Structure formats: structure tokens, C-alpha cells
Amino acid sequence: MSVTDISRHDASLVGIALPLALGALVGALSPVGMAMALGAGSVPASGTLGYALFYRPPGE
Numbered sequence: 001m002s003v004t005d006i007s008r009h010d011a012s013l014v015g016i017a018l019p020l021a022l023g024a025l026v027g028a029l030s031p032v033g034m035a036m037a038l039g040a041g042s043v044p045a046s047g048t049l050g051y052a053l054f055y056r057p058p059g060e
Contacts, residue, residue, distance in 0.1 A: 009058060015048035 023041020027034035052058075 012052035016045045019044040
């Protein structure tokens with residue numbers, strides 16, 4: 001599997017995990033609280049999850 005074979009579903013999974021991972025990294029490496037950083041990271045992750053589940057579900 002090459003990079004060009006990444007499906008929309010794979011990109012959705014990355015779009016969910018990446019903001020949360022970045023939020024955890026910011027929370028661990030900066031004076032911003034972990035809860036605040038993860039809360040901020042969960043906003044785009046939740047948007048991606050909603051898009052993947054309701055706007056463009058896997059059955060399409």
C-alpha cells in the first residue's frame with residue numbers, strides 16, 4: 001500500500017487522531033493545562049468524526 005492508496009476512511013481516522021495527539025503534545029510540553037489542550041484538540045476531532053459518521057458515512 002502506497003501513500004496514493006489512502007482512502008477517505010483512512011484520512012478520516014487521521015483527522016480524528018491527529019488533533020488529539022497534538023493536543024496531548026501541547027498539554028505535555030507547554031504551561032497550558034492538559035485538560036484545556038485536549039479539550040481544544042477534541043473540537044476538530046469531533047467535527048471530523050461527525051463528518052465521517054453522518055455527512056459521508058462508510059456505506060457510501
